[in-house]
Amino acid sequence: MRGYGIILLDADQTLFDFHLAERGAFLSTMGWLGLPGEELLPRYIEINEGLWRALERGEITQEALKIERFRLLFAELGVAHDPAACSRVYLDALGEGCYLLPGAQALCEALAAAERRLYIATNGIGAVQRRRLARSAICTYIDDIFISEELGSYKPEPDYFDRLFARLGDPDRGRAILLGDSIASDMRGGRAAGVATCWLNPAGLPCPEPSLCDYEIRALEGFLPIALGQADG
Structure with a gap:
């Protein structure tokens, strides 16, 4: 693949x-x-x-x-x-506010159709995140959700990712990529965990730590070719 x-x-x-x-x-x-x-x-x-x-x-x-x-x-x-x-x-x-960002549903649908495994990795509050996901249009595309409150560790801590990957059966982390908007929690955490990172930067801000980001996109649609191996870093 x-x-x-x-x-x-x-x-x-x-x-x-x-x-x-x-x-x-x-x-x-x-x-x-x-x-x-x-x-x-x-x-x-x-x-x-x-x-x-x-x-x-x-x-x-x-x-x-x-x-x-x-x-x-x-x-x-x-x-x-x-x-x-x-x-x-x-x-x-x-928990009632399950508003998707533009392109989120289309991205998840396309990734699922391409037989990618989709997991939410969030520091958000468990009850809120699960309720929003269950009410959203992307629920059927998400294979699992990993919430820091439930794992007992928070992004960017390496232990958060260790526990997440243990739950997945410890697959090859070279096959994984993390998409997120936060340099501090997502990009730093992903880099420390040994997974590829993609920074969602819709405002086009200067990256404060470029070494943490393998990829950078302005809109969610830009992530699809990256995930499918059709784009360069």
């Missing part, structure tokens, strides 16, 4: 439009609390992204992150809402 037989796909901002789902879930949750969601969204995103970076560095657990982002936001606002209760409402709403 030419190209790569094992396709590892990041979820958020690779297959799914997380920003759209996040916005909808946050506005719904803030509406439930009687708070101005549109006004607070930029600060929430800033807090949340900082905590996810801390998670990737091993500085916070995912369970703590779910609540801490709301605790910090409420502390800044000086309001006494329960961050744990807010987190539950937010995650329930987030």
Whole structure:
């Protein structure tokens, strides 16, 4: 088989439009609390992204992150809402947001038709990711989903990939490629794990660490020839 037989796909901002789902879930949750969601969204995103970076560095657990982002936001606002209760409402709403990015369904369909094995590899929250995948149009093309929360390790840690490949029966990693939008978790993790890497960079940003990326694409349709061995790195 030419190209790569094992396709590892990041979820958020690779297959799914997380920003759209996040916005909808946050506005719904803030509406439930009687708070101005549109006004607070930029600060929430800033807090949340900082905590996810801390998670990737091993500085916070995912369970703590779910609540801490709301605790910090409420502390800044000086309001006494329960961050744990807010987190539950937010995650329930987030799981409803199964919006695919342009080209995601066509890519998965074409890869599956070419007899590639498709796996989602994500640091996202387990209940949310499984719910979104089950409700999405790509569900039937995905062979399995590997969620850091369930594996007990997070991208970019080598242990995450060791556990993932152990679940697959320890196939040749030279047959695998990881597609993702994050240099810090996807590209760095894939490189350390010994798999090929493809950076999804729709904004055309300068690559901060080119040595981590075997391939770079602007749109999902550009990944198909790479996966099928019809493109050069």
